[in-house]
Amino acid sequence: MSVKTSEDKYIQRDRMRYIKNSACSNLCYLGLLADVFYFVLLYRQDVHTYYYTIQIGASVVYNLIFMLAVFLASEGVKNYKKNYSIVLLVAGVMQIVRIFVMPLKALRAPTTVNGIDTTVMSGKTFTLCLVYLGVSAAALLFSAALNFIRCSALEAHLKELEQTKA
Amino acid sequence: MAELSLQHIDKIYDNKVQAVFDFNLDVKDGELIVLVGPSGCGKSTTLRMVAGLEDISNGRLLLDGRDITQTPAKDRDMAMVFQSYALYGHMTIYENMAFSLTLRKENPNVIHKKVLAAAEILGLTSQLNKKPAQLSGGQRQRVAMGRSIVRNPKVFLFDEPLSNLDAKLRGATRREILLLHKRLQATMLYVTHDQTEALTLADRIVCMSMGHVQQVGTPLELYDSPNNVFVASFIGLPPMNFYDVKVAGDALQGNGFKAALTAEEKKILAAYQGKEISLGVRPENFIEGDDIKVTVTNNENLGMNTLVYGSLGDTGVKVTAKLKGWKNYKVGDTAGFSIVRKHFFDKETTNAIRGDK
Secondary structure, three states: OOOOOHHHHHHHHHHOOOOOOHHHHHHHHHHHHHHHHHHHHHHOOOOOOOOOOHHHHHHHHHHHHHHHHHHHHHHHHHOOOOOHHHHHHHHHHHHHHHHOOHHHHHHHOEEEEOOEEEEOOOHHHHHHHHHHHHHHHHHHHHHHHHHHHHHHHHHHHHHHHHHHHO | OOOEEEEEEEEEOOOOOEEEEEEEEEEOOOOEEEEEOOOOOOHHHHHHHHHOOOOOOEEEEEEOOEEOOOOOHHHOOEEEEOOOOOOOOOOOHHHHHHHHHHHOOOOHHHHHHHHHHHHHHHOOHHHOOOOHHHOOHHHHHHHHHHHHHHOOOOEEEEEOOOOOOOHHHHHHHHHHHHHHHHHHOOEEEEEEOOHHHHHHHOOEEEEEEOOEEEEEEOHHHHHHOOOEHHHHHHOOOOOOEEEEEEEEOOEEEEOOEEEEOOHHHHHHOHHHOOOEEEEEEOHHHEEEEEEEEEEEEEEEEOOOEEEEEEEEOOOOOEEEEEEEOOOOOOOOOEEEEEEOOOEEEEOOOOEEOOOOO
């Protein structure tokens, strides 16, 4: 691996003035995609009427809000908007919280299918939900952190350029 | 940069139509050559053959002594600027300029340096974050040039780059290209049908017609000593006047006028005594005088000059004169002109008569 000189670092910072923050925005899309896999998996579960409660309604509404917010944030971080890191941070934390709401409760809820005692959600499905929500959360949190670091670096660089000009 | 040599190049299409005939040209390092001629004369075809976008039917193309006749376009190390800019609308100016280098997987930091340097040269630094649609035609053409500059090619090829611009912008961009050439000292081939562009930009001009090279020379050579009637009529605005005249002793006699010959002109026309020739007179070579009488049909004041259109007496032979200053001839007036500089052409071959051949 080549050693980065101070000039290389300077150019890397300077490039941010013209290059979109596509790494962060792509991480947002990854978070969205994992979320889509999660709720498709969750909503296709059809064990009696366990899921048909007010909770599933709230979950659908949250999903809509989540997707809208993350999509907006993906456009924001693409243009180095620091505040969208907060939106992504909240969305990422909420994805972790969601693991403990529906999937975990469904995993622990007992039911009977064709006279056999079982749980509403199988262990395998729960693991998949865990992976999807985990990936989504990780992508969003990483995107939030990376965007914050890059925006701060760009701010400092622009300030430095202004001072040089003056 | 580079030296380019086009040797006996022909272009024959599959349907046997020949677009270029025996094209020969040596372009020196850092030279700006302008290929000029009317539409369909083969100038763009020649440029496309140099770029590698068209196959060369016969002949050889050498770059720095290396035969690149069969080399694919991407390996020729030439950059082409098109009339239509060919920019990607969804990319920013920075991304457009960096695109070719990104495709080559060059180091992003190196790309950044090159793009900023090219933008600085072209005055585009403040536009780098914009999309092409947000720029004027002239700025878009500069972006297209910038995209060529970042590649640092051996030869720049321009295919009528100013044709899409309005007259004012064309003038400004033309000056920018000239400055760019001076700054980069690059070898450039420039195609245009606009003689003003050719005269103002070129180190040398190649004037073409019907696929044939008519004359290669400096702008002054083409203007002052055209090889034939075609070059004489194509270069110069308004175009040269032509009259059928007979060489009769010390004078030229034509339909509607008689003009005296100087001793030098007599020497040039020695072999044509008693024969008919074509006399060419540039509009700016007329001054007010007594050699010919013209019935004025129009008087256009351009500020510093006046264009006087008319016919020789009542013969109907057209005359266009560009006189210095502000003149006020009325339609139907009779104006007297003298000729300060004459060009002679053989009537049969249409070649210039220079007296030394």
